[in-house]
Amino acid sequence: xxxxxxxxxxxxxxxxxxxxxxxxxxxxxxxxxxxxxxxxxxxxxxxxxxxxxxxxxxxxxxxxxxxxxxxxxxxxxxxxxxxxxxxxxxxxxxxxxxxxxxxxxxxxxxxxxxxxxxxxxxxxxxxxxxxxxxxxxxxxxxxxxxxxxxxxxxxxxxxxxxxxxxxxxxxxxxxxxxxxxxxxxxxxxxxxxxxxxxxxxxxxxxxxxxxxxxxxxxxxxxxxxxxxxxxxxxxxxxxxxxxxxxxxxxxxxxxxxxxxxxxxxxxxxxxxxxxxxxxxxxxxxxxxxxxxxxxxxxxxxxxxxx
Numbered sequence: 067x068x069x070x071x072x073x074x075x076x077x078x079x080x081x082x083x084x085x086x087x088x089x090x091x092x093x094x095x096x097x098x099x100x101x102x103x104x105x106x107x108x109x110x111x112x113x114x115x116x117x118x119x120x121x122x123x124x125x126x127x128x129x130x131x132x133x134x135x136x137x138x139x140x141x142x143x144x145x146x147x148x149x150x151x152x153x154x155x156x157x158x159x160x161x162x163x164x165x166x167x168x169x170x171x172x173x174x175x176x177x178x179x180x181x182x183x184x185x186x187x188x189x190x191x192x193x194x195x196x197x198x199x200x201x202x203x204x205x206x207x208x209x210x211x212x213x214x215x216x217x218x219x220x221x222x223x224x225x226x227x228x229x230x231x232x233x234x235x236x237x238x239x240x241x242x243x244x245x246x247x248x249x250x251x252x253x254x255x256x257x258x259x260x261x262x263x264x265x266x267x268x269x270x271x272x273x274x275x276x277x278x279x280x281x282x283x284x285x286x287x288x289x290x291x292x293x294x295x296x297x298x299x300x301x302x303x304x305x306x307x308x309x310x311x312x313x314x315x316x317x318x319x320x321x322x323x324x325x326x327x328x329x330x331x332x333x334x335x336x337x338x339x340x341x342x343x344x345x346x347x348x349x350x351x352x353x354x355x356x357x358x359x360x361x362x363x364x365x366x367x368x369x370x371x372x
Contacts, residue, residue, distance in 0.1 A: 068084075069083075070083050135292070136310055137152045146294060146310070147308070150226055150230075153291065154291070154312070155290075156288065156291050157237075157291075157367060159233055160370055163232060163233035163236045165236050165241045166233050166244075169228065169232075169248070169273075170225050174225070176213045176214060186216050191269060193207060193214060194270060195208055195211035195256050195269060197260045197263050197270070198264070198266060198267050199267075208256045209249075209252070211269070212272070214271035215272055216272070224272060224274050227277050227280075228280065231280050234284060239283075239359060247276075247355050248276045250279075250351055250355075252279070254275075254279070254348055254350060255345065255348035256270070256275065261343070262333070262334065270344060272344075274341075274344070274348070275341070275345065275347065278326075278344075278349040279351050285315045285316050285319035285353075285356070286352075286353060286360055287359075289314060289316035290315070290316075292312045292313070293313050293314070293318040294311065295310070330342035
């Protein structure tokens with residue numbers, strides 16, 4: 067045993083220490099004479115906005131653990147009811163998607179001109195991509211056909227997907243690269259449509275070719291973002307049950323591209339009225355671009371989170 071004299075204020079405390087077993091002995095009342103540690107500093111209260119964000123994340127985690135999936139707003143529930151997917155948990159944009167909005171506005175303007183100057187059928191014959199005559203006007207119909215639509219439903223459907231997925235892709239790639247993705251995805255879509263129907267005289271129109279490229283790039287850039295679908299259970303003769311199904315973006319894309327492939331094969335023998343081959347062509351280029359720029363996008367997202 068060794069004796070240690072420890073000065074405490076004006077007093078001196080004698081402690082017995084065993085160097086062999088490394089233990090310390092206190093005589094009665096010696097422990098009480100030791101100075102008390104200072105109380106821990108009070109925790110600073112988080113700002114109200116931070117507490118709100120943490121609470122929302124906690125609620126979303128509880129929903130995920132319980133297997134529940136619900137859109138965050140009423141308008142998303144309405145569009146989901148009509149069969150459109152709903153985005154959940156997408157990264158916050160760093161700037162407004164002016165390029166995506168401008169392309170959507172251009173499609174609307176062109177659609178209005180179609181109906182004001184003779185209707186969609188006439189415009190499709192003049193500016194649509196006709197496989198058997200694809201190089202007329204110097205091949206410009208590869209470009210002009212991207213902004214034509216057959217009817218209001220065709221237009222609204224394409225614009226919804228463009229606005230839903232295009233904003234985040236534009237934000238991560240920047241406007242010049244984003245425009246290049248759109249242009250080359252649209253050209254890839256037209257070329258694969260030609261491969262499917264090289265002798266067809268039916269005009270191919272619509273923005274879905276380059277939108278497929280945007281969707282594919284989105285799935286590569288944000289594979290963990292949840293995509294919600296409203297699933298109808300029950301036949302038309304009974305009271306339907308609506309249930310929301312949540313899939314990661316990569317899973318939703320995998321199901322979508324599989325459906326496009328099956329329908330493209332069917333369209334070789336049956337007229338479907340939809341250029342599924344063009345969708346695949348645009349998606350293939352979008353996948354290639356997605357993997358090419360994936361690391362750049364990940365680095366950008368990490369910088370935004372700091």
